[in-house]
Amino acid sequence: MLTGKQKRYLRSLAHHLDPIFQVGKGGTNDQLVRHINDAIEKRELMKISILNNCLEDKNEIAEELAEKANAELVQIIGSTIILYKESKDHKQIELP
Known part of the structure; x- marks a missing residue:
């Protein structure tokens, strides 16, 4: 917990x-989560955009992505989600 x-x-x-990444009309799926897991392991911090044609609630999408990626939800601002997960192999960010 942050x-x-x-x-x-x-x-x-x-x-x-x-x-x-962008979440569109199709919402979230296993393939998107798998790509997010791979990318967040290398970057530690990432933004995900939710498109206007997405029918699901942005708060539910953010919670679902954070839970499935074992990441921390840093912020939801407008239609952008910020996720953080400490990397095992590519640690770059030192938290205060």
Whole structure:
């Protein structure tokens, strides 16, 4: 579980990142989760964009992706989700 100070730090790092994945009309699926798992292991911090044509609730999508990827939900801002997961092999971010 992340503290408020850690979440603020991660939000500041994520500010300059571009979304890597998009969730559209089809919602989430196993293939998307698998790709997110692979990418978050290498990057530790990522943004995911939710498109306007997505019919599901963005909060539910964020919780589902964080749970399935074993990641921490840092923030939902607008239609963008920020996820963090500490990498085992490619550790780059040192939390305060």
